[in-house]
Amino acid sequence: MSDQPQSPPELQVSAASHEAIVEPLQLGKRVREIRLSQNLTLEEASKRTGLARSTLSKIENEQISPTFTAVNKLVKGLGIDIPQLFSQPSKSRSSGGRRDITRCGEGKPRATPTYEHEMLASQLTNKKMIPYKTTVRARSFDEYADWVRHDGEELLYVLSGSIRFYTEFYEPIDLAEGDSAYYDCEMGHTLISTSETDAVILWVTA
Amino acid sequence: MSDQPQSPPELQVSAASHEAIVEPLQLGKRVREIRLSQNLTLEEASKRTGLARSTLSKIENEQISPTFTAVNKLVKGLGIDIPQLFSQPSKSRSSGGRRDITRCGEGKPRATPTYEHEMLASQLTNKKMIPYKTTVRARSFDEYADWVRHDGEELLYVLSGSIRFYTEFYEPIDLAEGDSAYYDCEMGHTLISTSETDAVILWVTA
DNA sequence: AAGAAATATTTCCTATTGGAAACTTAATTC
DNA sequence: GAATTAAGTTTCCAATAGGAAATATTTCTT
Numbered sequence: 298m299s300d301q302p303q304s305p306p307e308l309q310v311s312a313a314s315h316e317a318i319v320e321p322l323q324l325g326k327r328v329r330e331i332r333l334s335q336n337l338t339l340e341e342a343s344k345r346t347g348l349a350r351s352t353l354s355k356i357e358n359e360q361i362s363p364t365f366t367a368v369n370k371l372v373k374g375l376g377i378d379i380p381q382l383f384s385q386p387s388k389s390r391s392s393g394g395r396r397d398i399t400r401c402g403e404g405k406p407r408a409t410p411t412y413e414h415e416m417l418a419s420q421l422t423n424k425k426m427i428p429y430k431t432t433v434r435a436r437s438f439d440e441y442a443d444w445v446r447h448d449g450e451e452l453l454y455v456l457s458g459s460i461r462f463y464t465e466f467y468e469p470i471d472l473a474e475g476d477s478a479y480y481d482c483e484m485g486h487t488l489i490s491t492s493e494t495d496a497v498i499l500w501v502t503a
Numbered sequence: 504m505s506d507q508p509q510s511p512p513e514l515q516v517s518a519a520s521h522e523a524i525v526e527p528l529q530l531g532k533r534v535r536e537i538r539l540s541q542n543l544t545l546e547e548a549s550k551r552t553g554l555a556r557s558t559l560s561k562i563e564n565e566q567i568s569p570t571f572t573a574v575n576k577l578v579k580g581l582g583i584d585i586p587q588l589f590s591q592p593s594k595s596r597s598s599g600g601r602r603d604i605t606r607c608g609e610g611k612p613r614a615t616p617t618y619e620h621e622m623l624a625s626q627l628t629n630k631k632m633i634p635y636k637t638t639v640r641a642r643s644f645d646e647y648a649d650w651v652r653h654d655g656e657e658l659l660y661v662l663s664g665s666i667r668f669y670t671e672f673y674e675p676i677d678l679a680e681g682d683s684a685y686y687d688c689e690m691g692h693t694l695i696s697t698s699e700t701d702a703v704i705l706w707v708t709a
Numbered sequence: 710a711a712g713a714a715a716t717a718t719t720t721c722c723t724a725t726t727g728g729a730a731a732c733t734t735a736a737t738t739c
Numbered sequence: 740g741a742a743t744t745a746a747g748t749t750t751c752c753a754a755t756a757g758g759a760a761a762t763a764t765t766t767c768t769t
Contacts, residue, residue, distance in 0.1 A: 351758065
């Protein structure tokens with residue numbers, strides 16, 4: 298990932314831009330907190346999770362990086378909520394006052410043949426919504442191998458240009474600047490640009 | 504190396520208690536879905552995540568259980584949302600194929616002294632997100648009696664004009680067209696327009 | 710305070726992961 | 740249709756995780 302778009306590094310730092318959580322991700326610390334909060338000894342935790350005492354100890358002390366299966370045992374055994382694991386150890390406000398500013402064009406880029414995504418608020422993890430500013434590169438329905446389908450719901454707002462919005466269960470519909478659509482993502486959906494220049498949209502998934 | 508996460512012989516019988524069943528979670532399947540949905544080859548995914556092609560392949564084919572660090576690389580590299588990883592592969596066809604188009608200016612209006620909201624996709628109920636196109640009428644911080652606080656998380660995108668974004672725990676920050684912010688709504692927040700004309704923003708709450 | 714008990718860490722070893730490269734399969738091109 | 744190219748899988752091996760038991764540390768008891 299060496300592709301930074303034409304964005305001067307200087308701007309990136311501007312003011313309070315990107316002061317989110319920089320996740321060092323101390324899984325161990327987190328696990329220990331959780332275990333202790335349940336008043337469990339390593340031995341008990343071991344019984345519940347099926348992981349060896351020693352393994353638990355090492356995990357908590359960040360001496361090893363547990364495998365996914367191990368993490369799952371932890372989650373099940375200790376009744377941990379997943380995001381809990383990936384979120385920051387209670388910096389007093391577990392999720393109370395987060396804020397992440399993304400300057401125009403400073404999102405985290407990701408390109409596909411058909412779209413050019415720019416993820417907004419990429420510094421924040423555990424978001425309920427995932428916002429993208431996306432340039433629609435595709436010009437024809439044929440450029441897609443298949444419908445795009447995934448979990449969740451999506452909001453689409455046309456920032457500039459115009460698009461044709463194809464969905465699995467509806468007739469294609471043309472959307473111009475300022476128009477928007479809200480839909481279930483399990484339903485196949487794809488977009489193409491219909492304007493001179495590639496259309497740009499705001500795309501929010503939840 | 505050919506361990507299928509089924510039921511280990513020793514554990515099979517013990518009905519007594521907890522025995523930390525081995526992951527019913529098909530991480531690999533999930534990862535593959537996600538990668539393909541982004542039209543990435545293993546090679547590209549490898550570059551983005553920093554994991555070897557072979558490793559990715561094995562993960563997707565459930566031949567190995569990636570370490571936590573590996574999972575993190577996946578998450579970061581592919582821009583995966585955590586719960587996405589742990590949620591079951593889209594079996595829960597909860598709401599199906601809804602769609603709601605809102606033409607520019609055709610939203611459901613609602614006015615307050617300080618804001619002029621236009622609710623998008625108002626036909627659809629039970630949405631995870633509530634999108635508004637809002638004109639910011641306020642011109643001074645004093646026009647607000649108190650902080651606005653409510654549940655959830657909010658995404659704010661400046662469509663036109665410029666605003667000053669006040670939050671309870673941070674310094675006010677100026678946002679121009681194309682800038683965006685993501686924040687927890689329990690934290691007090693208000694906006695004022697700083698441009699000639701009232702600024703217009705897209706506001707999504709979840 | 711010394712010993713016992715409980716809890717946590719470390720050691721040692723085997724099993725598994727993760728990477729480089731070889732190999733296979735599928736898609737294109739000539 | 741053979742030859743290339745691209746995408747994915749498998750192999751081999753070094754690095755590391757996970758478990759059992761030994762060791763260290765803390766916490767009770769008496």
